[in-house]
Structure formats: C-alpha cells, structure tokens
Amino acid sequence: xxxxxxKPRLWSLSxxxxxxxxxxMACSFNLLMPSxxxxxxxxxxxxxSKTGIVLASYAIALMFVRPFSGYLVDLHSRKKIxxxxxxxxxxxxxxxxxxxxxxxxxxxxxxxxxxxxxxxxSSSTLAIDVVPSERRAEGIxxxxxxxxxxxxxxPFVAIHIYNSWGFDTLLWCAIGMGALGILATALIKAPTKxxxxxxxxxxxxxxxxxxxxPIFLNQLxxxxxxxxxxPFVAxxxxxxxIFNAGIFFLFWAGGIIASRVFAGKLVDKGKIHQVNxxxxxxxxxxxFTFATIHNIYAFCISGLFIGVGFGMMFPALxxxxxxxxxxxxxxxxxxxxxxxxxxGLAIGMLLGGYITGYFSFNxxxxxxxxxxxxxIVIYWTSSRxxxxxxxxR
Numbered sequence: 001x002x003x004x005x006x007k008p009r010l011w012s013l014s015x016x017x018x019x020x021x022x023x024x025m026a027c028s029f030n031l032l033m034p035s036x037x038x039x040x041x042x043x044x045x046x047x048x049s050k051t052g053i054v055l056a057s058y059a060i061a062l063m064f065v066r067p068f069s070g071y072l073v074d075l076h077s078r079k080k081i082x083x084x085x086x087x088x089x090x091x092x093x094x095x096x097x098x099x100x101x102x103x104x105x106x107x108x109x110x111x112x113x114x115x116x117x118x119x120x121x122s123s124s125t126l127a128i129d130v131v132p133s134e135r136r137a138e139g140i141x142x143x144x145x146x147x148x149x150x151x152x153x154x155p156f157v158a159i160h161i162y163n164s165w166g167f168d169t170l171l172w173c174a175i176g177m178g179a180l181g182i183l184a185t186a187l188i189k190a191p192t193k194x195x196x197x198x199x200x201x202x203x204x205x206x207x208x209x210x211x212x213x214p215i216f217l218n219q220l221x222x223x224x225x226x227x228x229x230x231p232f233v234a235x236x237x238x239x240x241x242i243f244n245a246g247i248f249f250l251f252w253a254g255g256i257i258a259s260r261v262f263a264g265k266l267v268d269k270g271k272i273h274q275v276n277x278x279x280x281x282x283x284x285x286x287x288f289t290f291a292t293i294h295n296i297y298a299f300c301i302s303g304l305f306i307g308v309g310f311g312m313m314f315p316a317l318x319x320x321x322x323x324x325x326x327x328x329x330x331x332x333x334x335x336x337x338x339x340x341x342x343x344g345l346a347i348g349m350l351l352g353g354y355i356t357g358y359f360s361f362n363x364x365x366x367x368x369x370x371x372x373x374x375x376i377v378i379y380w381t382s383s384r385x386x387x388x389x390x391x392x393r
Contacts, residue, residue: 008132010139017188018127023146024181025086025119028093028174029112030154033230034246035162035170036105043167046102048235052353055231057106059346061113063339069121070335074328078126079190082119086185089115090178096171121338125331128322129191136322137272141264141315145256148311152253155230156246209336211324211390218383219317219340220347221375222280225287225368226310227348236361240294247296248303255307263312267319273384275316277376283309284372291365314341320383323391 040046040054073081092115095108124143131139161170229252237245259279266275282305290302318337325333348368355364 014130014189019146021181021184024177026147026150027154028177031158031174034155034234035158049357052350056346056350058109058113061110062117062342065117066335066339069118070331073122073331082122085118137267138264145260148256149253152249156249159246214386215383216340218378220344221371223344224348227345228352251300251303252307255304256311259308259311279309279313280376287369
C-alpha cells in the first residue's frame with residue numbers, strides 16, 4: 001500500500017496537454033490517410049499502382065528531417081520547436097485545396113512530412129520530459145495510445161466525411177483539429193532545460209543513435225506491415241465486399257487501448273523482450289487471418305489483434321532506444337526510433353501501391369504477415385543480444 005502511495009504521479013496537467021496535442025495533431029493528419037488514395041484514384045484518375053508514390057512522399061520527407069529534429073530538440077526548447085512546427089503543419093493543409101495534379105499533391109505531402117516530422121519528435125521528447133522516470137515506459141505507452149487511437153479514429157471518421165461531404169470538408173475538419181492542438185501545446189508547462197556550457201561536437205551519433213542499428217533494421221519489417229493498413233484497408237474492404245471498412249479502425253483502436261492496459265507495466269517490470277516477441281507473433285497471425293478469411297468477423301477480429309500487437313510493440317521498441325541512450329540524447333533516441341518507423345512506413349506504402357496494382361491486396365497482407373514472422377527471429381538472435389550488451393538502464 002505504501003508503494004502505491006509513493007508512486008510518482010503520471011497524469012499531470014502538462015502530460016495531459018502533451019497527449020491531447022499529440023492526439024489532435026495525429027487525428028488531423030490521419031483524416032487524409034485513407035481518403036487521399038480514394039480521392040486521387042476516383043477524382044483524379046490516378047492508377048492504383050502509382051498511389052504509393054503520393055502516399056510515401058511525406059514519409060520520405062520524414063526521413064530527411066528526423067535526424068535534424070532530434071538534434072534540434074536536444075539543444076533547444078522542445079515546446080518552442082513544437083509550437084513553430086505545429087503551426088506550419090496546420091498551415092500546409094491549405095495547400096491541398098490547390099493541389100490539382102499528382103506532382104502538386106506529392107509536393108504538399110512532402111512539405112507536410114517535414115513539419116510532421118519536427119512536430120512529432122519534439123512532442124514525444126517533451127512527453128518524456130514531463131513523465132516521472134519511474135513510470136517512463138507506462139507514460140510512453142499512454143502517450144503513444146493517443147497517437148495510435150488517432151490513427152484509428154481518424155481514418156474511420158475520414159471515410160464517413162469523404163463519402164458524405166467530400167474532400168474539401170475533410171480538409172477543414174483537419175485544420176480545425178490542428179488549431180485546437182496548437183492551443184493545447186501552448187498550455188504545456190515544460191521543464192526548464194539545463195544550459196549547455198560547451199557546444200556539443202558534431203557527429204553522426206548526434207543525429208542517429210548508432211548503438212541502435214540492429215534494432216532499427218529489425219524495426220523496418222513490422223513497420224512495413226503497419227504502412228499497409230491506413231492507405232489500403234478501405235480499398236481492400238470494398239474489394240472483398242465490406243463497404244463499411246471504417247469499422248476495422250474502431251476494432252484496431254480497441255486493440256491498441258486494450259494493449260496499453262498491461263504492456264507498458266510489463267516493460268517497466270523488465271519483460272521487454274517477451275512483450276516484443278509476443279507482439280510480433282500476434283501481428284503476424286492477425287495479418288495472415290486478414291489476408292485469407294474474407295468476412296466481416298475475420299475483418300474486425302483481425303483489426304482488433306493487429307491493434308493489440310502493434311500497441312504492445314511500438315512503446316516497447318521505443319523504450320529500447322531510450323534505454324540505450326544518454327539522457328542528453330533523448331531527442332536522438334526518439335528520432336532514430338521514428339526514422340525506423342517512417343522508413344518502414346514509406347516502404348510499406350510505396351511497395352504496397354505496386355503490389356496491390358499488379359498483384360492483389362491478399363498478396364500484400366500475406367507479405368506483411370511473413371515479414372512480421374521474420375522479425376521475431378531477427379529480434380531474438382540480434383536485437384535482444386545487442387540491447388542487453390549495450391543498455392544503460
């Protein structure tokens with residue numbers, strides 16, 4: 001009982017505002033994830049095989065900006081950087097109103113990727129700053145839940161808005177959510193960063209956590225699978241006769257929320273490897289079911305367990321990076337994790353467009369399942385060993 005009473009408080013007002021700002025930012029962004037492939041194929045006549053180029057352009061931009069984002073937030077005020085980047089991010093939504101060609105769409109998505117990348121790195125690092133160190137994995141897990149739920153709710157709402165009122169209305173909704181997110185960011189009381197007495201030496205390790213290379217490469221495989229969800233599930237649902245495909249995202253969100261009840265606590269108790277391996281196995285089985293059984297029940301149950309698996313996996317993977325890094329490298333650790341997430345996502349979207357255009361959606365999700373199985377072997381034989389050898393905490 002005494003241990004419970006002395007446990008540091010997690011849900012401070014600043015932590016709540018960080019989570020709320022993160023949710024609104026992610027929700028506004030993910031309103032466009034399922035609607036853009038529908039819009040450019042149905043309204044602009046773009047071939048299915050080329051949708052991946054448009055979808056992946058923002059993720060390619062992320063890979064350019066992530067390393068510098070980590071360096072910037074390690075040197076300067078996370079809150080100021082977040083406010084500036086978040087404001088630019090919201091303004092870029094207006095560019096979609098004038099994006100009448102594929103090239104303009106690619107350009108706007110690329111610019112969105114740059115501001116999204118800087119916003120997410122500063123936001124996640126700010127979240128770590130306001131979370132007690134004793135509850136870090138739990139805090140990261142709940143923070144990630146807000147983003148992951150937004151990634152589920154956003155597409156569900158987007159499909160309804162797009163079908164009922166069109167793409168322009170969807171953009172105004174995204175702008176409104178973003179504006180509210182900026183307000184929540186302004187209310188965060190960020191801890192004062194200690195002044196750096198001497199300028200830090202420039203090195204690759206300031207932009208990328210070199211110790212995390214094996215984990216980074218391992219991470220690409222499940223992140224490829226993640227990248228096939230948001231852009232293609234709505235189209236896949238239509239193909240197999242499930243026209244209300246948005247229901248997948250509700251079950252997906254439910255799985256993510258359910259996983260956060262226990263996964264973060266297990267990681268804090270030292271069971272990080274068991275959590276990661278179990279999560280990868282769950283996702284592999286769920287994707288196999290998703291690809292091979294075509295009815296509403298399998299569609300929803302697969303979504304639930306894909307959510308459970310990824311909800312367990314991503315905070316645990318992020319904790320690996322953080323526990324490999326010095327305290328002065330938190331931004332670098334976060335940006336490295338996010339680069340791996342973005343690169344896997346970009347590959348999933350880019351190749352997903354080609355695979356679905358030339359083969360089938362079934363093939364895409366079978367490949368996703370197979371990559372998650374391979375990731376288990378790589379994790380246990382390489383990533384786990386490297387982490388245990390080089391971990392700092």
